[in-house]
Amino acid sequence: MEYQRKTGVLLVNLGTPDQATPKAVKRFLSQFLHDKRVVDMTRWLWCPLLHGVILPIRAPKVAKLYQSVWMDEGSPLMVYSTRQADKLKQKLNIPVELGMTYGNPSLLDGMQSLIKQGVEKVIVLPLYPQYSATTTAAVVDGLGKAFKQMTVVPSFTVIGDYHDHxxxxxxxxxxxxxxxxxxxxxxxxxxxxxxxxxxxxxxxxxxxxxxxxxxxxxxxxxxxxxxxxxxxxxxxxxxxxxxxxxxxxxxxxxxxxxxxxxxxxxxxxxxxxxxxxxxxxxxxxxxxxxxxxxxxxxVACLNDDDAHIDLMASLVNAQILRG
CATH class of the missing domain: 3.40.50.1400 (Rossmann fold)
Structure with missing residues (x-):
């Protein structure tokens, strides 16, 4: 079918530090906490507080916490997200890529990877079952920033929530x-x-x-x-x-x-x-x-459980059928 060549999926989650080190955690938290969707304080008040007090104190502490949960393959969020993308790609037989609102791979990375595979329409699936401006809307903001750096901008659909699916x-x-x-x-x-x-x-x-x-x-x-x-x-x-x-x-x-x-x-x-x-x-x-x-x-999160992948596939297929 034609959509199998032209439609792709961008799975989106919040993101994670690249390493469980104070430097990597500080870099990640800086990007995350600079987002006005997350913290809406006046910038001239927030930025000095963030960089002068919060990050220097929190980054080493948070790095230790990450070290306590880090898996052999990396950050749990990245490990499970990668498994989700791989399984969904196999189930749907269309391109599926990851993009994180903060950190790597970025939303731009994910979009460009799909474009290189010939994708013309992208179904964006933020993995936030319940909508919030702090998460789902932040994905839309991030997509806008990514598109500004792209020569070819695909048509796209964002699945806003699935809290009652x-x-x-x-x-x-x-x-x-x-x-x-x-x-x-x-x-x-x-x-x-x-x-x-x-x-x-x-x-x-x-x-x-x-x-x-x-x-x-x-x-x-x-x-x-x-x-x-x-x-x-x-x-x-x-x-x-x-x-x-x-x-x-x-x-x-x-x-x-x-x-x-x-x-x-x-x-x-x-x-x-x-x-x-x-x-x-x-x-x-x-x-x-x-x-x-x-x-x-x-009770563990749904992670890459088959029932979770079936849900994602159902959400994507519903969008494909809508055209």
């Missing part, structure tokens, strides 16, 4: 069922989503609505009532209020409510990364057990 919900539910088969069903399932400042949601970001919808659909699929499942937000940064309830505060409170056997998952993350492997699996586990929790089971 049946295959996504089923894949999440099946991952929980599989964990329960191995570890036993726990008393409570906690869905921890990456947080954003509350102000962003107050100004119209629909992210928390998508997170709530995903949680509600997952509860329905697993037949769990509100006493058996909940949702929280993690990874807050700075002093302003972020979306609540906070994951760490909730974990501190659950044992006092009689919940000492917990399963936790991160539905907003398409691959395991620093925030899941270190923050949730290690740091949050310690918080829960220090508060009196006994059993803490982390």
């Amino acid at each position: 049946p295959l996504y919900i089923k894949a999440l539910a099946d991952s929980v069922r599989s964990a329960w088969q191995q570890q036993g069903q726990s008393e409570y399932l906690l869905c921890s989503y990456h947080g954003i400042p509350k102000r962003y949601a107050d100004n119209g970001d629909i992210y928390p609505l998508h997170c709530q919808a995903t949680t509600d659909l997952l509860a329905k699929e697993l037949q769990l009532d509100s006493s058996k499942i909940g949702m929280t937000y993690q990874s807050r940064f700075g002093r302003e209020e972020w979306l609540q309830p906070y994951t760490d505060k909730t974990l501190q409170a659950l044992p006092n409510k009689g919940i000492k056997n917990l399963t936790i998952m991160a539905p907003a993350f398409s691959v395991d990364c620093l925030e899941t492997l270190e923050e949730i699996s290690e740091e949050c586990c310690q918080i829960f057990k220090d508060a009196g929790g006994e059993q803490f089971n982390y």
